[in-house]
Amino acid sequence: MPFGLTLPEPCANRGWKAKIRDRERLEPPHVTILYKTSAWRFALRTGTFLDKEPNPTEVPAEVVGAVRANLTLLRQEWDRMYPENRISTERKAKRKGKSNE
Amino acid sequence: MSDPLLLIEPHGHASRLFMRLAANRLRSESEIRSALKRHGRRALWIAPSSAAVHLLLGTFPRRPMGDQRLLSLERASDNRHGLLHALFRFVVSVDEGVQLLPMDELAEVLSSANRADLFIGAAVAPTDAAIILYRGNLEPLVVPLTWFREHPDGPIPDPHDLAVTDFGQTIRLGAYEAAADALLYEFDEDYRRRAKKRQVETDRSLGGALRRLRLQKGLRQGDFPGVTAKEIARIERGEVKKPHQHTLTAIAKRMGVSADDILTY
Numbered sequence: 001m002p003f004g005l006t007l008p009e010p011c012a013n014r015g016w017k018a019k020i021r022d023r024e025r026l027e028p029p030h031v032t033i034l035y036k037t038s039a040w041r042f043a044l045r046t047g048t049f050l051d052k053e054p055n056p057t058e059v060p061a062e063v064v065g066a067v068r069a070n071l072t073l074l075r076q077e078w079d080r081m082y083p084e085n086r087i088s089t090e091r092k093a094k095r096k097g098k099s100n101e
Numbered sequence: 102m103s104d105p106l107l108l109i110e111p112h113g114h115a116s117r118l119f120m121r122l123a124a125n126r127l128r129s130e131s132e133i134r135s136a137l138k139r140h141g142r143r144a145l146w147i148a149p150s151s152a153a154v155h156l157l158l159g160t161f162p163r164r165p166m167g168d169q170r171l172l173s174l175e176r177a178s179d180n181r182h183g184l185l186h187a188l189f190r191f192v193v194s195v196d197e198g199v200q201l202l203p204m205d206e207l208a209e210v211l212s213s214a215n216r217a218d219l220f221i222g223a224a225v226a227p228t229d230a231a232i233i234l235y236r237g238n239l240e241p242l243v244v245p246l247t248w249f250r251e252h253p254d255g256p257i258p259d260p261h262d263l264a265v266t267d268f269g270q271t272i273r274l275g276a277y278e279a280a281a282d283a284l285l286y287e288f289d290e291d292y293r294r295r296a297k298k299r300q301v302e303t304d305r306s307l308g309g310a311l312r313r314l315r316l317q318k319g320l321r322q323g324d325f326p327g328v329t330a331k332e333i334a335r336i337e338r339g340e341v342k343k344p345h346q347h348t349l350t351a352i353a354k355r356m357g358v359s360a361d362d363i364l365t366y
Contacts, residue, residue: 001256002278021271022255023248023279025286026316032280037213037268039282051299081252085316 003077005031005070008062016063018042020077026085029078031067033059042067044075044087103214104170104238107136107146109153116149118204123212133160143168145239146189147211151175154185164188170239172211172221174201191239199224199235202265210237210269218292219269220281225260232260234284237269242288249279250319287317293365307344307364308337311352314366318356327351 005018017034024030030041030050040059041050047068049056056064067074079086106124110116124147127133133156136144146169148154154173164187171185173194185192193199201207201222210219216237224233226243234242249258259275266272272279285292304310311333315322322337323330328351335341336352344352346360353360 001276017267019271019278021278021280021283022252022258023250023277023283025280025283025313027313032270032282034267034270036209037215037219037270039270041282048301050301051296052301053299081255083253084319084321 003074003081005066005074007066011060011063011066016060018063018067020074020081022081024082026082029075029082029085029087031074031078033063033067035059044071044078047071103216104143104145105140106211107133107140107144109133109146109148109157111150111152111156113152118149119147119208121212122147122208130156130160133157137165137169141165141167144170145211146171147174148172149174154181158184158188161188172239191241193222193235193239197224200264202269206268213237216269218281218285220265220272221269223263223265223272225263229260232263232272232274234265234272242284244284244288248284248287249274249277251277283317290362290365297365306339307342308339310364310366312337314356314358314363317366320356325352325355 002019002021018031020031029044033040038054043050075087079088108124108126110126127136168190170191171189199222210216219237220234221237222235226233231243231245256276258277262275264273270281322333349360
């Protein structure tokens with residue numbers, strides 16, 4: 001089942017969506033923001049847009065805000081759907097590595 | 102640039118569905134002939150009604166020059182598939198069991214500059230082992246059902262409940278959804294190159310490409326006969342920058358690509 005993030009009503013009503021589908025490009029982990037014929041990939045590791053085109057500034061601030069506010073949930077959903085390329089273990093490992101330095 | 106859209110609207114059969122579509126509207130045989138002269142190299146013809154197909158067939162005595170493609174949107178009472186396929190390079194027709202996008206989304210996709218990267222319809226291949234997806238430029242793409250990998254506790258892809266959604270950006274098989282982007286990235290090398298150029302920052306190393314491709318194919322580091330998991334991990338981490346040719350060949354063979362293609366991922 002794809003995971004669809006609930007977006008603020010005005011944006012959702014205009015047709016904006018944010019989804020992790022059952023088959024995505026696996027690397028890097030991302031959520032896809034969809035509006036009509038355009039799509040923006042938003043990286044779940046870094047919390048930034050992955051592509052220069054389409055221009056990320058075209059995405060309403062409310063949509064970006066909702067995605068950023070739900071990064072933890074989105075990361076959990078990604079890990080549940082794609083256990084072969086999890087984010088959480090890697091993040092923990094990185095944190096552990098830093099504390100050992 | 103996208104190919105010109107030529108919408109056939111015989112007198113009395115104007116379609117409200119495509120009112121906002123930026124297309125040349127052709128109402129008579131003479132208008133069709135002059136459009137064919139102007140766009141003889143390549144064009145996408147849209148026949149929203151049976152009357153439009155009839156007018157088009159009456160105007161084309163033989164296969165027209167160049168790369169002509171036809172989207173036929175109404176079921177015809179007679180069997181004209183063979184003739185349409187003889188006249189046009191690509192034909193997408195609801196007659197042939199193609200599930201098209203809803204009409205408002207279809208018009209939006211056809212108007213889009215990137216319509217070749219969006220899907221407008223899908224059909225189950227006769228063998229049931231694959232589905233046929235039709236791109237906005239009407240080119241078909243055959244995708245084996247095995248590509249739609251299940252994940253733990255996830256839905257099973259159901260090809261008998263097949264639809265294209267999200268303005269051509271998602272393929273739905275029952276409760277299962279696949280991203281058009283993921284599909285094109287795997288099956289269309291030109292798309293893959295363009296997608297990589299669009300990325301803000303890409304790890305362009307062999308290791309990065311190998312990891313992306315391996316994950317895309319659903320393989321673990323230990324799934325490469327003749328190459329140890331440790332070796333794969335070292336290449337992916339960039340510790341081995343230039344693996345032996347026989348190692349690369351073994352890796353590429355397992356993933357179903359050529360050794361040179363690994364770096365395109």
